[in-house]
Amino acid sequence: xxxxTGPCKGTTGVRRSLDHQTAFRSGGSFSRRxxxxxxxxxxxxxxxRPRCVMLRCAALQPRFLSSNGAWVPAFAKxxxxxxxxxxxxxxxxxxxxxxAAAARTVNLLVVTSKDAPELEVLKGLPDNVHIMATGRTxxxxxHMEGQWDSVEAMLLCxxxxxxxxxxxxxxxxxxxxxxxxxxxxxxxxxxLLFPELVESDVALTNAQGAYSHSLAEYAxxxxxxxxxxxxxxxxxxxxxxxDVFDVEExxxxxxxxxxxxxxxxxxxxxxxxxxxxxVGLRRNVQMSEEEQREGLVDKIYPPEELxxxxxxxxxxxxxxxxxxxxxxxxxREAIQAMKPNGVFINVGRGKTVDEQALIxxxxxxxxxGAGLDVFETEPLPEDSPLYTLDNVLMSAHCAxxxxxxxxxxxxxxxxxxxxxxxxxxxxxxxDKRSGY
Numbered sequence: 001x002x003x004x005t006g007p008c009k010g011t012t013g014v015r016r017s018l019d020h021q022t023a024f025r026s027g028g029s030f031s032r033r034x035x036x037x038x039x040x041x042x043x044x045x046x047x048x049r050p051r052c053v054m055l056r057c058a059a060l061q062p063r064f065l066s067s068n069g070a071w072v073p074a075f076a077k078x079x080x081x082x083x084x085x086x087x088x089x090x091x092x093x094x095x096x097x098x099x100a101a102a103a104r105t106v107n108l109l110v111v112t113s114k115d116a117p118e119l120e121v122l123k124g125l126p127d128n129v130h131i132m133a134t135g136r137t138x139x140x141x142x143h144m145e146g147q148w149d150s151v152e153a154m155l156l157c158x159x160x161x162x163x164x165x166x167x168x169x170x171x172x173x174x175x176x177x178x179x180x181x182x183x184x185x186x187x188x189x190x191x192l193l194f195p196e197l198v199e200s201d202v203a204l205t206n207a208q209g210a211y212s213h214s215l216a217e218y219a220x221x222x223x224x225x226x227x228x229x230x231x232x233x234x235x236x237x238x239x240x241x242x243d244v245f246d247v248e249e250x251x252x253x254x255x256x257x258x259x260x261x262x263x264x265x266x267x268x269x270x271x272x273x274x275x276x277x278x279v280g281l282r283r284n285v286q287m288s289e290e291e292q293r294e295g296l297v298d299k300i301y302p303p304e305e306l307x308x309x310x311x312x313x314x315x316x317x318x319x320x321x322x323x324x325x326x327x328x329x330x331x332r333e334a335i336q337a338m339k340p341n342g343v344f345i346n347v348g349r350g351k352t353v354d355e356q357a358l359i360x361x362x363x364x365x366x367x368x369g370a371g372l373d374v375f376e377t378e379p380l381p382e383d384s385p386l387y388t389l390d391n392v393l394m395s396a397h398c399a400x401x402x403x404x405x406x407x408x409x410x411x412x413x414x415x416x417x418x419x420x421x422x423x424x425x426x427x428x429x430x431d432k433r434s435g436y
Contacts, residue, residue: 106421109144109151110134111172112158118406119157124414126421129153136164138171148175153417156192157185157410170194181426183416185409187211187263188349189430190322198432205416205428207409211400212266215347215373218399219267219317220274222345222371223250225393251275256313258330259348260300261436264319267347268296271317281309306330307337315343322349323435332357341368347399350375362389373399 106129110122114134122131132151135141136158144151154176156164164172169192173179183205184192197204224230227248236243255271257264260280271278278297285300301309306329310316316338320326330353338344344367346353355376361367369391375384378397386392402408412428419425430436 104128104421105130106152106417107132107150108153108155108417109141109172109176110155110157111164111169112136112156113162114140116158116162116406118410121407121410121414124411126418128421129417136162137168141172144175149178151176151179153181153183153420154179155183155185155413157406157413159406166192166194170196173197181205181420183207183413185210185406185413188321188436189432190349190435193432193435203426204430204432205413205426206430207412208262208428210405210409210412212263214400214402214405215263215319216266216270218373218395219345219347219371220250220270222393223255223271223274223315223343225371226343226369227253231390250315253277253314254279254312255315255317256309257281257297258306258309258316258318259320260297261319261321263347264317265296267317267319269294271315272296276315279309279313281306303329306334310334310342311337311339313342314339315345318344318346318348318352320348320352321436322351325434326352328352328354330354335361336366338367340366343368343370345371347373350378359385359389362386362391365391369393373397 108125108129108131110119110131110133112119112134113136119134125131132147133141133144154172156169158164173194173196179202181203182197185207187206187208187210189204189206227250229245229247232243232245235241250271251274254277255268257268257271257278257280260268260282264280264282268278268280272295279299279301280297281301281303283303285302287296287300291297310330318330320329326349328351332354335344335354335357338361344358350372353376358370362370363385371393372386373395374397375386380386380394380396386394416427419427
């Protein structure tokens, strides 16, 4: 396993194993086929894509004859590949496996408030997905006593008061002994991971794709906020002052995306639409064929070259997930490497940045400004200097809170559920050990 050191002196850095590129066998061990496939492909995968895992069927176990003459359970075979966009293999063995999956019932536990409006979306679930109960507390789910072992899938959704607590989730997890799949209707999972879940064979999926475009729009808005000096325009309007001044274009400037995953790639695409030069940072510096065709970025930096990206970017967009390895990944030295007119934008997680170092840079005008939707502590304490800084655009972790974002995220769950009951596969699978 290759470990990458920090990008700058004193940085913890990023370390990510290839565990997420293997999958669970029916007995819980990891398959060597995943690593062999990666080796044949020339190393680690490119950008984060939805991953597919085929789980063992809970009921009938159809078999197929392998190349070595052994009979193998069809749903024990693991596939990790891009989601199919065409019809699946129509071999007799695969058809038999599909029939077995379609003939069974998947018992689903929905963990949220019963009156959450987005639950309307679940009417689109397949007929053979049975919602056993809906509730966010153990009291609301008390009638499940004696039925916990029949739960195969669990959906965690809801916002703020509608979402369950981590303690309740731990208690629920200890009761559902036969759980195979847990889905969370968010993109980040750092708020709900705990050791028992991480070490289990339960597959965890998320709502990747539901929030990326909204967050990318926020990032571009923050870029324009400073490029056009919108605060000065607003101040002149309020003062009834005809203030003529030069503004900047985003065209030709450089956007540096730290964390070139789903959200970071969406930011890069919008940057390209504004004719910006775009560079990115992630573990795998090789661009996929799709990225090359799209022209997603001009260059990809490895994590240890964070300071180089920060020093060459006019707008730095952080889109990192929160993991033990990304804690304060963007450290003091990286912030000090920014251009004097550089703008720092964070749409990932607040704890991935040395917030005190960022505040000092803003107070000293060492950088031009910051656009922040996330913070080290949320809600942001009232005594935070960020509230009073004129060179800060900030929002209360709501840049992706659109009118329909909860409905959109559950729509992704419904799509995954349809795939699960028909083929046994899952997409948007999270690597629980890496945290994303």
